Amino acid sequence: MMRLALLLTLLAALNAALFLTSLLTGPAGLSPAPALAALIRGEGTAETLVMREIRLPRALLAAMIGASLGLAGAAMQGYLRNPLAEPGLLGVSGSAALGAVIALQTGLAAAFTLALPLAALIGAVVAVALILALAGRHGGSITLILAGIAVSAMAGALTALVLNLSPNPFAAAEIVFWMMGSLADRSMTHVWLALPLMALGWALLASLARGLDALTLGEDVAASLGHALPRLRLTLVAGTACVVGAGTAVAGAIGFIGLVVPHILRPLVGARPSHLLAASALGGAALLLAADIAVRLILPERDLKLGVLTALVGAPLFLHLIYRTRREGLT
Amino acid sequence: MPRPAGPSTLASPRASDLAALTVALLGATAAAAGPPQRVVSLNLCTDQLAMMLAAPGQLVSVTHLAADPMMSVMADQATGFPLNHGRAEEIHALTPDLVLATNWTPRHTFSLLERLGLRVEQMPLATRLDQIPGNIAHIGALLGREAQAQALVEDFHAGLAALAPPPGARPRAVLHNANNYTSGAGTMAAELLALAGLANIAEEAGIIGGGNLAMEQIVMLAPDLVIQAQRYPGASRAEAVMDHPAMLALRDRGGGALADAEWVCGTPHVLRAVARLAALRDAAEGGE
Numbered sequence: 030m031m032r033l034a035l036l037l038t039l040l041a042a043l044n045a046a047l048f049l050t051s052l053l054t055g056p057a058g059l060s061p062a063p064a065l066a067a068l069i070r071g072e073g074t075a076e077t078l079v080m081r082e083i084r085l086p087r088a089l090l091a092a093m094i095g096a097s098l099g100l101a102g103a104a105m106q107g108y109l110r111n112p113l114a115e116p117g118l119l120g121v122s123g124s125a126a127l128g129a130v131i132a133l134q135t136g137l138a139a140a141f142t143l144a145l146p147l148a149a150l151i152g153a154v155v156a157v158a159l160i161l162a163l164a165g166r167h168g169g170s171i172t173l174i175l176a177g178i179a180v181s182a183m184a185g186a187l188t189a190l191v192l193n194l195s196p197n198p199f200a201a202a203e204i205v206f207w208m209m210g211s212l213a214d215r216s217m218t219h220v221w222l223a224l225p226l227m228a229l230g231w232a233l234l235a236s237l238a239r240g241l242d243a244l245t246l247g248e249d250v251a252a253s254l255g256h257a258l259p260r261l262r263l264t265l266v267a268g269t270a271c272v273v274g275a276g277t278a279v280a281g282a283i284g285f286i287g288l289v290v291p292h293i294l295r296p297l298v299g300a301r302p303s304h305l306l307a308a309s310a311l312g313g314a315a316l317l318l319a320a321d322i323a324v325r326l327i328l329p330e331r332d333l334k335l336g337v338l339t340a341l342v343g344a345p346l347f348l349h350l351i352y353r354t355r356r357e358g359l360t
Numbered sequence: 361m362p363r364p365a366g367p368s369t370l371a372s373p374r375a376s377d378l379a380a381l382t383v384a385l386l387g388a389t390a391a392a393a394g395p396p397q398r399v400v401s402l403n404l405c406t407d408q409l410a411m412m413l414a415a416p417g418q419l420v421s422v423t424h425l426a427a428d429p430m431m432s433v434m435a436d437q438a439t440g441f442p443l444n445h446g447r448a449e450e451i452h453a454l455t456p457d458l459v460l461a462t463n464w465t466p467r468h469t470f471s472l473l474e475r476l477g478l479r480v481e482q483m484p485l486a487t488r489l490d491q492i493p494g495n496i497a498h499i500g501a502l503l504g505r506e507a508q509a510q511a512l513v514e515d516f517h518a519g520l521a522a523l524a525p526p527p528g529a530r531p532r533a534v535l536h537n538a539n540n541y542t543s544g545a546g547t548m549a550a551e552l553l554a555l556a557g558l559a560n561i562a563e564e565a566g567i568i569g570g571g572n573l574a575m576e577q578i579v580m581l582a583p584d585l586v587i588q589a590q591r592y593p594g595a596s597r598a599e600a601v602m603d604h605p606a607m608l609a610l611r612d613r614g615g616g617a618l619a620d621a622e623w624v625c626g627t628p629h630v631l632r633a634v635a636r637l638a639a640l641r642d643a644a645e646g647g648e
Contacts, residue, residue, distance in 0.1 A: 057576035078579045082606040133595040197594030199538050206597055214540070214575055216605050330572060 033304050036297055040311035044092065047318035051088035052080065054325050086217045091321040092314040093220070094280055097227055097272035099313020100306060102287020104234045107241040107302035108265050112292060112350055113170050116273045117284030120180030121156040125270075125277035126207040127184045128152025130191045132278075134200065146226050150274030156180050157266045166248075166258075170354050209336030210281035212321050219279040230271025231310075233264050238303035240264075245302065283335050285343025286313050292346060395504025396458035396479075401426075402446050402469070405625035406460040406483055408434050409499040411441075412627070413508050421454050430592065433621045433629045448472040458502060486626025489551050492516060495626060516628040523634050526557040531614070531644045533558040533585035533637075534578055536607065538598035542573045552623060552630060556637035558585065579606050585644050586615035587637070614644035 052068065053061050057079050067076035068085065098116060105114040116122050132138040132148030163176040188207050192200045240256035248258055276283075290312040291305055298304040317335070324333040399414060400421045401407045407426035410419050411434055424445055425431045426438035444450050448469050451459060459473055459480040473480050481502050486492050493513045500509020535542045535549055543549035544560070544567025553560045561581045565573055588602045588611075601607065622633040 055576050056574040057580045059580075075580050075582050078606050078609055079576050082604070082609070083576055083579070136595075138595065195594040195596070197592045197596045197599070199592070199596035199598035200594055203597050214601050214604055218605065330574075 043315045086220050087212050091318045094276035095314040095317025096310040097276045098286035099290040099309035101269045103291040103305045103309035115288035119160050119177035122282035123181045123184035124152040124156035125149040125274045126282045127188045129278040134195050146275045146278040149278035153270035153274040207281045209334030210283035213332045223275040223279045226271045226275035230268045233268030241302035285339040289343045398456045399458045400456040401460040403462040408627050413505045452476050492626045519631045530559040531584040534561045534583040537589040540572045555634045586611045590619045616640040
């Protein structure tokens with residue numbers, strides 16, 4: 030426990046430092062002290078507008094979405110007992126993006142406020158349910174990955190189709206945003222749009238902690254401890270769909286965070302899924318905050334997509350995991 | 361809408377007219393066989409100039425964009441023509457004896473039409489006001505309608521002369537388009553702002569030609585006026601920047617919208633855009 034507490038404290042400190050760096054990164058060239066003063070005091074100056082309406086929502090969304098993806102990755106891996114499970118790779122994020130795009134282009138998102146995250150949620154539910162039905166707890170890694178490829182391909186194609194059919198001349202160019210994700214020019218509106226569903230999803234996924242621990246002892250033991258598999262599965266589907274749907278609706282599909290973060294942290298927290306959930310949430314927030322600072326430093330004028338950076342880190346690790354999984358004969 | 365950027369030097373309009381008329385005379389000699397009878401236009405801007413200048417029946421087809429009121433100030437006139445989509449096959453089927461293209465026409469379409477034996481003429485799109493008379497004369501000469509072109513050029517100069525920038529303070533404005541795209545020094549948009557008595561903050565920020573100005577920078581430059589582009593149907597993240605709370609806060613101080621149709625092409629219609637900008641300026645002045 031001491032070791033876990035230390036790790037969580039360190040991760041929290043890392044998040045605080047990255048959050049502050051994110052607030053102080055941007056093209057307006059504000060110096061740190063006056064910028065933070067403007068953020069806190071809020072005197073209606075241009076600095077306040079930049080800090081409160083442009084940089085604060087960006088940093089908040091990075092932390093919220095990163096935590097969501099880390100948490101969802103750890104929960105899926107715990108339930109499926111498979112280190113390759115991750116919302117991006119399994120097409121959950123892609124399906125959420127499809128839901129969001131449909132809500133935006135049909136005008137549903139403009140008609141009532143929560144239509145955008147709810148539509149993304151429906152997309153994510155369909156994908157998670159489909160994946161669990163196809164691969165389940167007893168399907169091998171190959172089945173899982175193949176199901177993910179199929180769901181991703183279908184969601185990607187339909188997203189591109191909807192955007193190409195849009196009467197808006199800019200829509201088709203945004204296929205890359207929905208597939209790679211970006212936090213540029215998001216606002217507090219997006220924070221409030223994503224937060225309710227996301228918080229619900231966090232609570233659902235956190236409630237899985239003891240069930241996932243029990244599951245490591247086998248399904249029968251878990252059931253005798255009051256953690257029946259069907260209920261765990263339902264909670265996992267709902268929780269993952271809530272956090273991934275809400276995040277993707279405002280920032281697009283950001284991949285690999287749910288894969289990379291649990292993988293790095295697993296050796297540090299030991300074998301207990303409950304510990305990994307907490308650590309992965311903090312780790313995911315830190316990774317996305319760092320990625321979002323990096324895209325602003327590498328190409329400040331270009332809105333480099335977040336998914337580019339996370340894939341550059343995540344894809345080699347994914348290959349390594351596939352190699353190791355095969356060597357250990359887990360297929 | 362992205363617009364091509366040009367060098368920022370401003371020659372006197374009259375000097376460029378002389379050059380344009382020389383081009384026009386040469387063009388007339390080349391077309392000694394008589395003016396073309398079946399003209400097809402491949403670009404929104406040549407559509408509009410051709411509709412203003414062509415003899416009845418001479419123009420066979422314009423692009424579908426010319427009939428779109430969001431893009432074209434001459435949508436009503438354009439609905440009278442068969443509309444094309446700029447595809448080589450449909451152009452060839454119209455059996456034109458002159459195809460009007462621009463320097464923005466896709467290279468492969470252009471060469472395919474030439475290989476099909478069609479006469480294709482390119483008009484460089486105007487990126488500055490002083491290029492407009494030249495383009496009018498160019499299209500007039502290609503159509504064998506020099507007198508009409510001359511009259512249109514004279515009207516344009518008269519309209520331009522009547523639009524002396526108003527005296528007094530020059531409120532600082534930003535043109536805010538989808539994706540935070542704006543128009544800096546050397547663009548026709550910047551010239552129109554200046555004619556309307558507005559200072560362009562994109563030029564303060566050192567933007568030459570068209571470019572993106574980060575929202576943070578726009579907020580820090582604190583413009584008096586935010587002039588945003590029109591909205592298209594459907595939704596896009598690119599356009600969502602215009603509804604960002606930070607931009608709404610700026611727009612509360614002053615602002616308005618300008619339709620793409622009014623200035624996307626270098627035609628005499630751009631003078632209407634100046635009048636509209638000047639009205640926004642006066643409203644901002646009155647509000648202070």
